[in-house]
Amino acid sequence: MSVEFGPSTAAVHAGEPRQRAYDAITTSVVHASTYTFANSAELIELQAGRVVRDEYGRYGNPTIRAAEAKLAALEAPQGGAAALLCPSGMNAITSTILALVPTGGHIILTDDCYRRTRQFVQTILVRLGIEHTVIPVCDTQALAAAIRPGQTGLILSEAPTNPYLRVTNLADVVAVARQHQILTMIDATFATPYNMRPLEYGIDLVIHSCTKYLGGHNDLLAGVVIGRPALIQPLRQEQGIVGAISDPQSAFLLLRGLKTFGLRMERHNQNGLAVAQFLERHPRVTRVHYPGLPSHPDHAVASAQMRGFGGVVSFEIEGDLEATARMLDLVKIPYIAPSLGGVESLIEQPAIISYYEMTTEQRNAIGIYDNLVRFACGVEDAQDLIADLAQALEGYMPA
Numbered sequence: 061m062s063v064e065f066g067p068s069t070a071a072v073h074a075g076e077p078r079q080r081a082y083d084a085i086t087t088s089v090v091h092a093s094t095y096t097f098a099n100s101a102e103l104i105e106l107q108a109g110r111v112v113r114d115e116y117g118r119y120g121n122p123t124i125r126a127a128e129a130k131l132a133a134l135e136a137p138q139g140g141a142a143a144l145l146c147p148s149g150m151n152a153i154t155s156t157i158l159a160l161v162p163t164g165g166h167i168i169l170t171d172d173c174y175r176r177t178r179q180f181v182q183t184i185l186v187r188l189g190i191e192h193t194v195i196p197v198c199d200t201q202a203l204a205a206a207i208r209p210g211q212t213g214l215i216l217s218e219a220p221t222n223p224y225l226r227v228t229n230l231a232d233v234v235a236v237a238r239q240h241q242i243l244t245m246i247d248a249t250f251a252t253p254y255n256m257r258p259l260e261y262g263i264d265l266v267i268h269s270c271t272k273y274l275g276g277h278n279d280l281l282a283g284v285v286i287g288r289p290a291l292i293q294p295l296r297q298e299q300g301i302v303g304a305i306s307d308p309q310s311a312f313l314l315l316r317g318l319k320t321f322g323l324r325m326e327r328h329n330q331n332g333l334a335v336a337q338f339l340e341r342h343p344r345v346t347r348v349h350y351p352g353l354p355s356h357p358d359h360a361v362a363s364a365q366m367r368g369f370g371g372v373v374s375f376e377i378e379g380d381l382e383a384t385a386r387m388l389d390l391v392k393i394p395y396i397a398p399s400l401g402g403v404e405s406l407i408e409q410p411a412i413i414s415y416y417e418m419t420t421e422q423r424n425a426i427g428i429y430d431n432l433v434r435f436a437c438g439v440e441d442a443q444d445l446i447a448d449l450a451q452a453l454e455g456y457m458p459a
């Protein structure tokens with residue numbers, strides 16, 4: 061598409077050819093492991109680079125390509141970006157880092173980041189001779205101090221982070237990175253391109269777990285890395301070698317889910333803000349973490365950088381681990397489950413779901429408190445979610 065459309069229009073129309081196979085209005089799910097050539101001359105046309113077409117399933121698939129084009133258009137409405145679909149968000153993160161940082165290299169990441177990303181860096185990368193420094197999120201001075209000129213190859217951050225929804229100032233990160241020609245990568249899963257577009261601030265690579273808001277229906281696993289074509293092309297080639305590819309069925313579900321992306325995000329944003337405002341007024345809630353609230357440390361940065369603040373609200377309530385679990389057990393609409401970004405609201409207690417094997421002291425040391433709750437608003441009616449939370453907060457006994 062040559063004109064720049066808004067995110068809702070792009071989510072419906074971008075990336076897919078106007079006239080599709082069989083004149084169907086939907087993009088077909090092409091289940092094919094290989095592609096045929098009418099004669100040797102056709103094959104030679106491909107080898108010589110004179111035609112663009114499919115050859116073998118590990119190197120490309122029309123359904124996956126349509127999903128990639130739509131995601132690239134959402135992230136960079138003016139064009140100029142390419143996207144690589146991956147089998148999961150984690151795979152998008154790990155394969156990108158592995159492709160970009162050599163043995164002996166060094167990466168910088170922030171403390172309040174997705175736990176599996178931290179584990180990957182602290183275990184697998186260490187084994188491969190890639191060093192790292194963990195800095196406090198949103199601390200530009202610590203970032204500058206952590207850089208090892210000539211060795212640091214990548215700065216990785218999330219925005220907003222999990223579970224405290226911290227929002228890094230992207231322009232500051234880019235300014236520091238460019239002084240040393242270091243690549244920057246933002247996991248923007250919690251923001252989505254509806255709420256924030258890091259490439260516009262000069263960030264090199266954006267990662268999303270499409271499993272969350274982009275797919276939006278809790279029915280697929282996928283990840284994506286988006287950036288300028290010169291950065292994505294080598295990643296695509298490595299994916300063809302390693303063989304960790306997405307599949308056409310997930311790509312179709314993703315395309316299908318993205319049709320309502322704009323509508324869903326609008327509702328997630330509304331519900332997140334309404335729930336956060338309700339919780340902040342509740343006497344049994346001791347603290348609310350939501351960048352849309354003036355009480356959040358990054359409210360100013362988030363307001364300048366984001367269109368909306370998303371559906372995830374973290375909060376702390378009166379009581380210990382057991383009391384908090386009792387509160388969760390009383391809510392009726394959200395499911396107790398990990399993940400976020402789907403149409404169903406989900407609720408979880410990080411101390412139990414992600415950090416269960418640690419002691420309370422160990423969790424406190426990394427800022428995961430026993431009374432912390434993460435509420436991922438779905439697209440239900442805000443007044444129903446609030447009434448449900450109100451009865452649960454009323455009914456559990458803090459002590």
Ligand SMILES: *Cc1c(COP(=O)(O)O)cnc(C)c1O
Nearest residue numbers: 148149150174247249269271282
């Ligand atoms: C879920 C998530 C991931 C991992 O994505 P998967 O699709 O589950 O592999 C990475 N980063 C963030 C911020 C996430 O929320």
